[in-house]
Amino acid sequence: MNYRLITLNVLLISSLATSAQTSGQIPTNLSGGGAAQGATAGAIASLLGPISDANEKRNINWEEFQGSPYVSDVFKPTQLFYKDENMGNIFYRYNALNEEIEIKESLMQEGVRGLSRDKNIRIFRDGRPMSFQTFIDQKGNTLNGYLTHLFDGETYDLYKRIHVKYTEGSKAANSFVKATPSRFTHFEEYYLQKKGIDRIDEFVPKKSALYQLEPGKKETLKALIKEQKLDLDNEQDLIQILQHLDGQS
16 A cells, blocks of 8 residues: 555544544434445545445335435446545445435445545535535534535635435324325525635525625625526525625626
């Protein structure tokens, strides 16, 4: 094993021992499984997390549930980076319930493995970087999870979080009452980070919250939203507004 892989293995051990440099809560447990193969196996293996639940993952019948814990049930191609180094091509799917990225080196591979919770690791989801972060929700809770970096501005960075809530079903009490299946519900949240401040806070896309960002630009923002008929619930419109605040448009 070369020096680079030895270094990454040391980082992996440190990452697992310290919960990957996190200081907040993790909603659910990380788990992975299976075995990695391929030309980049050594490099990728150094970035992988626990594999204790492999058999359980393969045996779960998700058809018994409404919805899915995954953003996409199928594995999609991406590139895996550690800091600025490209570690190779992989296939991934994101379990938003467990805050876990599961990976394979090929679609033919039977087992799955979970990426370590290390903030130096990133993949690309729909062409945008996705990585493990610490952030604060609107209730003031410090959490850890995966954020997708939507906009890298001069003043603000915008992130998106997709998380999943699990609601357990109930059996039919009698023949007149239908059983309620267990279900997974998907939610989207947005987070902002101001340049120079080591803090990522949830941003609820409402006009009142937007105006509080830059009180001196309130009237300008009002005019922009009205003239261009922008909708803060539309992701591209929200990015356009932040571009305006950054003076980039």
